Amino acid sequence: MLYTDNQTYVFDGTFYGLLTAVFESYERRHKQVKLWHKDLYKPDMFAEHLEVATDSGKAKRVWEGLKKKISPTHQKHYYSAFLSEQDEIFQHLFDYAHYIFDHPKGYDSNYGHEAVLSIAQMSQKVHREKHRMEAFIRFKKSNNGMFFALVNPDFNVLPLIIRHFKNRYADQPWLIYDEKRKYGIHYDLQAVHEVQIDFKQEQALTVSDSEITLDEQEALYTTLWKDYFKSTNIEARRNMKLHIQHVPKRYWRYLTEKEGSYW
Incomplete structure (x- = not known):
């Protein structure tokens, strides 16, 4: 199969858009592709780029293909990493798909590959945020x-x-x-x-x-909860450093017991 190198793709930022870009790269035989989110791409008047038109049919074919070659856990990692919305992750997701398709089944656990490692690490960060949202x-x-x-x-x-x-x-x-x-x-x-x-x-x-x-009852419930929290808070055992470690300040805005509190 003959490939051409050094192509630039611009996609719409959606999950299906990214998967469509993977499909297009194989269909067009583009081996090395630089993938850009449309909101981040700055056109170069001397360079051509491909505007990827999101196609759900093509995207689903790519996703089904990935599901046949990677474990359910790594499927979740892949999607979670996409939800991070970090600029660099889109390229890693694109490269990961190529790496998986170009190798036998089982390479989804090769953390020596940059894209595999990056997706695993980013997925972990996203799931940590998920659990904190569920808790707070x-x-x-x-x-x-x-x-x-x-x-x-x-x-x-x-x-x-x-x-x-x-x-x-x-x-x-x-x-x-x-x-x-x-x-x-x-x-x-x-x-x-x-x-x-x-x-x-x-x-x-x-x-x-x-x-x-x-x-009307919301203010009463809020007051009762704050009173309960205050009554169970033992002054002598207060450890602000440990408290912030477990409940970072940026999550305090979600907690009723923190409203108007010096904790």
Whole structure:
């Protein structure tokens, strides 16, 4: 098979877009490709590039091919690494796919390969953020009966926390909204849907917690929880350094017991 080298691809930033880029590289016999997210690419007037048109059919063929050659654990690592949204990870994901397809089954555990190692390390960071979101998110109840939480995670972990919150809060409608990425996941007692909200038009929810119209009982519950937390907090045993190690300050905004607290 004849390959040509040193190609530049620009994709739309979606998972299917990345997989489509992998498909196109094989179809066009481009061996070495520099992959760019469209928001990061700066066109060079002297260099050509390929605008990758996302094709779900092509993307699914690539994903099914990867699933045949890598373990379920490494499939999760691959997707989780993509959700990190880090600039360099897209190239590693692209190179990883080529590495896997060009070698026999079993090479997904070869951490001596740069792309394999990078994806494993990035996946670990994303899953750490996932677990912290699951542990630290606190819902508040609005006056329309919706339980909501505004979050701002380092990585795009909402797709990874759906199962946890759907199972844990199956009897109440809830919304978790990512302020940074401008979308949320909404559970309507039947299923979870991805939503985008225009906060300027939404009366029950606004960007700031302080502007949200809360249920009348919410303030009482908040006070009771703070009182309980204060009563169980033994002054003589307070260890701020250890506390911050387990609960980093950037997560305090999600915790009811931290509101107005010096802890």
